[in-house]
Amino acid sequence: MNRCEQVEKLLLTGESLSNDDQDHLNLCPSCQKTASLITDLCDAGKQVAMSDVVEPNLVASVRRKVLEQIEPRPARRWVRAVSALGAGVLGVVFLLVVIGRNPQPDKEPGEDLLAFMDEVALDQWSEQEYEELGIESDLLGEVDMATEGYGEDWSVPLSDSYLALEDIMEI
Amino acid sequence: MTQAAETTGLGSSFSGVTVDEFKEFLRTDTSTVIGFARRLMGDDESGRDLAQDALIKAFRHLDSFRGEASLKTWVIRITVNEGLKRLRRRRLKEKVAGWFVSGQDNHRPLGYGLRRSKTPEQEAGLSEQARFLDEALQSLPDRQRTVVLLRYVEGMSVAEIAQATGVGQGTVKTHLARALRKIRSLRDRLEREV
Numbered sequence: 001m002n003r004c005e006q007v008e009k010l011l012l013t014g015e016s017l018s019n020d021d022q023d024h025l026n027l028c029p030s031c032q033k034t035a036s037l038i039t040d041l042c043d044a045g046k047q048v049a050m051s052d053v054v055e056p057n058l059v060a061s062v063r064r065k066v067l068e069q070i071e072p073r074p075a076r077r078w079v080r081a082v083s084a085l086g087a088g089v090l091g092v093v094f095l096l097v098v099i100g101r102n103p104q105p106d107k108e109p110g111e112d113l114l115a116f117m118d119e120v121a122l123d124q125w126s127e128q129e130y131e132e133l134g135i136e137s138d139l140l141g142e143v144d145m146a147t148e149g150y151g152e153d154w155s156v157p158l159s160d161s162y163l164a165l166e167d168i169m170e171i
Numbered sequence: 172m173t174q175a176a177e178t179t180g181l182g183s184s185f186s187g188v189t190v191d192e193f194k195e196f197l198r199t200d201t202s203t204v205i206g207f208a209r210r211l212m213g214d215d216e217s218g219r220d221l222a223q224d225a226l227i228k229a230f231r232h233l234d235s236f237r238g239e240a241s242l243k244t245w246v247i248r249i250t251v252n253e254g255l256k257r258l259r260r261r262r263l264k265e266k267v268a269g270w271f272v273s274g275q276d277n278h279r280p281l282g283y284g285l286r287r288s289k290t291p292e293q294e295a296g297l298s299e300q301a302r303f304l305d306e307a308l309q310s311l312p313d314r315q316r317t318v319v320l321l322r323y324v325e326g327m328s329v330a331e332i333a334q335a336t337g338v339g340q341g342t343v344k345t346h347l348a349r350a351l352r353k354i355r356s357l358r359d360r361l362e363r364e365v
Contacts, residue, residue, distance in 0.1 A: 003352070012322075012347045013329045037355050044304035045323030051301070052210065054202040062219060063201050066226045070190065 004030035011038050187238045193230055196242050201226070203325075204246055210320055211254040221257060225250040240334040247325075247335045251317055258313050303361075307354040315350035318343055 007021045011034055017025065025031045204226060209218025229236075229246045236245055304323070308316050314336075321327045321335060329347075333340045 003355075005348075008348060008351070009344055012344060012351060034351070034355065037351065037358065040300045041304060041319070041323045041351075041354070044298070044300035045320075045326070047298055047301045048210075048304065049206070049324050049326070052206055054205045054209070058205060058215075058219060059202045062205055062223045062226070063197050065223055066197060066201075066230065067194070069227045070194070070230055 002030060003034075004028050007031050008034055011035050188233055188236055188242060192242075193233065196246070197226065200243055200246070203243065204250060207247060207320070207325060208250050208254060210324060211250070211317065212257065217257070221250060221254050225253050228253065240331070244327075244331055244335050247321070248337060251321075251336055255313050255317065303358070307357050310357055311350050311353060315346050315353070318346045319350045319354075322347060 006024055006028070007017060008031070010017055010021060011031075025035060201222070205218060205222040208222040208225065209215060212218045212221055225246060229249050232249075236242070240248075308319060311319065317336065318332055321332045322329075327335065329340050329343050332343045336343065
């Protein structure tokens with residue numbers, strides 16, 4: 001028997017048949033066979049669904065396991081809290097050990113600043129450093145001129161020249 | 172309690188389904204999900220594992236539930252996707268094991284694994300039609316078997332199956348039509364043998 005597909009999809013989806021389709025179904029043995037098969041499948045499916053009862057124990061077990069994921073049990077929460085606390089304490093202990101291994105030397109307040117100032121005082125000022133300070137080299141020339149003729153001993157270190165320059169600028 | 176306040180360690184629900192609603196779904200529909208998963212996988216243990224994992228996955232991804240389908244259809248969709256993945260993996264394992272054991276492809280008919288281990292009482296309680304459906308489903312590929320199960324056992328409409336499987340209604344109809352052709356040819360063959 002050749003298989004007719006005229007109303008097959010309608011039968012599959014359970015859509016209602018038009019009058020023409022119904023007439024065709026009444027006359028076509030192939031479509032009648034398809035309709036009969038679908039009816040059998042529906043009945044069998046219902047029967048399988050009815051007979052295949054899921055045991056209450058199984059349902060309860062699955063539900064309990066899912067709920068455990070949704071709501072962690074208090075014990076689990078407690079364990080998590082203790083673990084977090086333990087991790088925190090370990091972190092603090094680790095920090096204390098690290099600090100204890102590298103103690104900072106005791107210093108007087110302001111000791112670092114005084115050392116720095118000594119270093120600066122000992123430093124020789126170069127022309128480049130003047131430039132870095134924004135003092136023009138012409139002005140340095142004026143310092144030389146101002147000190148000219150006052151004896152050989154006026155050839156002073158550059159740091160002293162700078163002090164002289166400060167005096168000039170104040171004037 | 173507001174939805175935003177209902178955050179848990181795993182996720183939170185901001186999609187219109189609250190944690191309480193999900194719990195209610197668990198209370199009413201867990202057996203449906205287990206039943207379907209069992210029929211899809213073909214045995215109790217795999218079905219239970221699949222249902223459990225699908226429900227946990229659904230809860231973890233509640234925020235991606237957009238409410239286009241019912242919660243049940245959405246959970247069934249997760250079950251279908253996960254189940255088909257596991258069946259594929261199972262079949263591959265069997266195939267590889269077959270190569271090593273017998274040196275040849277241990278081919279089984281498509282749909283292998285559907286038949287559940289029924290007790291004689293359960294078997295006796297089934298009608299000829301139900302037994303035939305059980306046999307017929309074993310001969311179908313996974314996707315066709317899935318749509319037949321959803322249509323005739325779970326009683327879903329084509330639109331619901333489309334939502335549950337994530338394919339278009341046309342594709343569902345095509346799968347159903349092809350499955351029906353196979354079942355029909357199987358029935359014809361059995362009738363001829365009788």
